Amino acid sequence: MFRLRMVPEKTAISFMKFRIAAFALSSILALASAGLFFGVGLNRGIDFEGGILIEVATQGPADLAEMRDTLGGLGLGEVALQEFGAANDVLIRVERQPGEAEAQEAAIDTVKAALEPTNPGISYRRVEFVGPKVSGELVEAAVLAVLTAVVAMLFYIWLRFEWQFSLGAVAALVHDVILTIGFFAITRTEFNLASVAAILTIVGYSINDTVVVYDRVRENLRKFKQMPLGDLLDRSINDTLSRTVVTGVTTLLALGALFFFGGEVIRGFSAALIWGIVIGTYSSIFIAAPMLPALGLQRNQREDDAEEEAAETT
Secondary structure, eight states: OOOOSOOSOOOOOGGGHHHHHHHHHHHHHHHHHHHHHHHHHBBBBBHHOOEEEEEOOOOSSSSSSHHHHHHTTTSSSSSEEEEOOTTTEEEEEEEESSSSHHHHHHHHHHHHHHHHSTTOEEEEEEEEEOOOOOOOHHHHHHHHHHHHHHHHHHHHHHHHHHHHHHHHHHHHHHHHHHHHHHHHHHHHHOHHHHHHHHHHHHHHHHHHHHHHHHHHHHHHHHOOTTHHHHHHHHHHHHHHHHHHHHHHHHHHHHHHHHHHHSSSSHHHHHHHHHHHHHHHHHHHHIITOOOOTTTOOOOHHHHHHHHHHHHHHH
């Protein structure tokens, strides 16, 4: 029976030879991402920017050009229309109006009154307003969630392995988060609460990949006590390469289905996850493990620990 193999059963790729090039590439991408974030900024959605979100369904295919002209002349500031899902589903975003809730409700009534004459039978599936206080609180909560996740990972890896592994894993996580932020900045994909969920998912996926590699490194440190550290890291990455690639490819297949067939609402979420899976796989191979020698992981230290552990068990 034919068995598909994405990676040969035994590989001997010298990943450590590419570590300098990988560090340089990652540094350039991280700096570019930070530059885009502070220079261009993110296309913040209504969750963080505040404003009005109206989801409507028309009787037939929506005429976006006509609706855009109609709403653009109402004096409500920036109005964005987006078709998603079926041809009669439209998402309307209106910038936050000066004033309190009454001003927002008045703007919603104005939009409805403008749409109904030219779109008989139009229905409103969702009407939301996010005020400046709520959006500010959401920004703080989002930043806190990401920082808490990274710090929790730091302690988890520290307790499970050693501090060099912990710093290596966190460096890979920060790398993944920064490059994902850069992805949102350069593609102008809307950054909303779903995007924060995508980043947290990427953090979880990336740390899982990294722990798999680190587990094999620790196992090989005890098994091959005379093997140079660089060779041992190469062997560990090669040992887990098939698992890493297969997991990444199968995850991408599922995300690809979500991206192409999941509709406009989750397309940005799916795109961020696809990017994050690629970056997370890359960082677990080229960042997390190759950083260990640079962080001072010594063979002797591990041997002593292994011997002490063996002495305690006998």
